[in-house]
Amino acid sequence: MHRSIRRWCLALGLGPLLAGLALAAQPAWFDAAGHARPEALQAVSLLRAADTHGLDPSDYGAEHLAEALGKAGQPAQAVSGLDQALTEAMLRYLRHLRHGRVDPRQVGGGFRPSRQGGLDAQAVLQEALAAGDLAQAVHRSVPPLGQYEQLRQALQHYRTLTGHPAWQQALPALPVRATAGARKLEPGSRYAGLHLLARRLEALGDLPPRTVSRYEGDDALYDDELVQAVRRFQQRHGLTVDGVPGRQTLAQLAVKPDERVVQIGLALERLRWTPLLQSRRMVVVNIPEFVLRGYELTDRGIRVGTEMRVIVGKAARHATPLFDEEMRFIEFSPYWNVPRSIAADETVPRLLRDPGHLDRMGYEIVGRDGSIHRLVNDELLADVLAGRALLRQRPGPENALGGIKFVFPNREHIFLHDTPAVSLFRRDRRDFSHGCIRVEDPLALARFVMQEMPAWTEARIVEAMGRGESQTVRLSPPVPVVIAYITALVKDGQVHFFDDIYGHDRMLQAALKAREPGARGDTRPAGQR
Template sequence: MNKRETRAVFQAALAAGALWLGTALPALAEDGLTLKVTAFKQAVAENVADDDSIAAFYRARDFAPIWTGAGEGDRARRLALMEAFSLADDHGLPAGRYDPDRLLRRMSQATDGRSRGMLEIELTRTFIQFANDLQSGILEPGNVVDGIKREAPRRDPEMLLTRLTQEDPTAVFLSLVPNSPEYTRLMRAKLRLEHKIRNGGWGQTVPAGSLRPGNSGNAVVALRNRLTAMGYLSPSLSMTYDAEMEAAVREFQEDHAIEVDGIAGGSTMRAINVSPEERLQSIMVSMERERWLNLPEGRGKRHILVNLTDFHAQIIDDDKLTFETRSVIGAQGHDRRTPEFSDVMELLVINPYWFIPQSIIRGEYLPAIRANPYAAGHLEIVDYRGRQVSRETASAYANSGNFPFTMRQPPGPSNALGSVKFLFPNKYNIYLHDTPSQHLFRREVRTFSHGCIRLDDPHEFAYEILSRQVDDPVSYFKRIHASGENTRIPLETPIPVHLIYRTAFTKAKGQMNYRNDVYGRDAMLWRALTNEGVALRAGRS
């Protein structure tokens, strides 16, 4: 049912005075009423025994109802619940999970205290399920993709239920919607794209591998029509790849992180021919991901956002972009993919050592040292106290199969971490850093690291980070860098860092932006969402 139909059915039930949905409960003798209330409370107590939070809520109110009573408050909560369910599809939620039709039937059949008590808890559990799904996500992300190292930020059921009894229920349901501007824009884009699909989608795909300015013919017409349907080109009868089409292609390329040259080459044509249904899936996955970041404490007035699929790192202040630089992320191999998580940046290190990960030591350097003690001479070998170990000693341990040392590269121009690294201590040993391999930033797809995130403009990034605690961050940084000394600089105000993965995202103005699913994570999430009952609402074009 849509929102209007749900409200009509529910109000019809109210108008008919069906059972306790009407204006008053049926009159009962005092003894009968006592028995009915007792049966109700027993049913409630039995059905919440396995949930401490819900049980605590009902015990605190002596098992009185919040849904199934005859008072105005109960009626308002029931109506707000049903109206909220009617919007589940708008949010990309599994509408069948809440099934308002079945709940309405249950309401009409609840004729005694026990059945009403069981219905009370069913409504409560359905409310909690809906609140969790809408507020913090349908999935438990780490159970679907092992590279997602975050948990859905579930709220306490007792707190949610208490709010329902103390606040306007409609306002409570509205407050469950993630309040980030990104979620609002994604939902708007979802509704627009669903409307477009219902009305023919983007038309036929372009039957050409490549087109360029000056071309003409049927393929150019198909490209013109598709760009027009997407909103990149004004309607026209032109059959030529003219200046207007070239400008439209450039804008499309910008929104899809493709080299902006105005030529509809292979990468551009593949992106243009992606179906609107596939793009809709990406938007709905991004909405789910946005719910995972609907943190009770917020993301931070100032925070760092790294969208792995976009290959950029950003500094955000008060929801506005302050600084942005290109990034390189973990390579495609499963053991090198950059994980997704949130943490807090506590310090930066100028002239850092590079401490080699144990996986690289075991896989790359130990075999070389066994063959030649002086291999990898650019690296220092140190014990747990940071004291250097001789190559002969290290080789002996390497050949014995027990290597209790670590390896590090001293600060310098060839250091793998470059001149600065930014630390947000975490068990995954992931951080942001400089790199001498600057040529990689010219690539469209930048998946080359062992997992850490390399920055194209690390010095400028550091200046912006330090600007909140140093009067002249540029001179301050350059002086320490020139000294060559390994220097740790704690941040006076630590900065939250969020490593995210979005193949569909918005900008405050302009079209949707789409990126490739470089690690295949969104495909896995979409399959998991469909298994939970999420579906595309629009028919195929």
């Protein structure tokens, strides 16, 4: 092997590749005369199209490789270097397609790589070359999720809107609403930006095409058709669906298509981390959407077996962590062991002001010797704050965990649970908890995860939830739980966007930009860099 080529390969981090792929006398991508084979041209075409997956073709040196391949009859040394470069570019591309470009643990995700479904990129590439179809390698490398392909299509659509004239001018301020004084656009009213609003909604697909002209001129009114278009837009962006655009709706309308392109690309990256369905059932919570879905494998493929709203950790101080674990237990009529942080910040100060709050709300203190106390004194509260005693809430109608707790042991002490505070589920934005996740329909979730436990009928579950006596049941089999964070999804053929409430998208975007040049995959031969 030529020394300069070896140095170049090692600089790119190709030690494992050199060990497994010694340079052959007849390079894989070139013929004996040094001309690129059709497979080489196909590979470059695929690399150039990496942006259709939300990836960056420059990470794989696509244009430099295309330029180098266009030179006919190159010397053997240059051909050997290009052969290695193209192989590494394709391997890097396939690995990025399956596992992403950034370790999720660097950007707030605790997903374990072993759970994501392995990919032998080298074997996949070799098989595709043998079949004469490199697109097959790409198809086998992308996450096998219908949502992934739907987001790719949404990405292409929003790319076509980049630079659209509807976003070249800012929407004027909304008129002041007569009834409340706030700036809102009411049905039947006039608005200087009505035509521009209609153009944006038409471009986004929320307003039927060829209707924009009716909103030109000073006499145009905010009519029912435009109201319905705004309602569709609001529904796709996690807003209050009332057809009355206010500050939040206007802010979402101001987001340009190129920003949505970035957002969809980040969602595709996150889907590459998401652990795949590896059992009959899986529960997935999408934090920014405030939604839980239970997926199950049937004879017809994967379907949603249950779906419900959730309440997640507060964005400011109690963000719910992202990870995957197995749900192993259900606790009916659970005790709530109050975390020391909540006890120190909230419960103990309340008890100091109102000692009767302890028994009135069903709390009790378990002392160092196991004794149970339902009356407060300074010594007991000091023990609670020091961690020498446990403050807990008994099962019952006031219990913060409601009638059921779903346990998937994890180091963050996060779980799913019922709640007596059901009114909060009506809010559009639902980050109100201290980190654990409250579920809107705990009975439906229990039925979903206990489907293979026929003795646990709906009636028995309901009885156990309301009995008031704590009971722990081991799930058989365990059910995987994924706490995910994706701010763009396609639902019922429409792309939906959600606020980056924890700032994870900003963190991921910064991590992608900050990658070292070597990690971005400079695949040019040494003499061309």
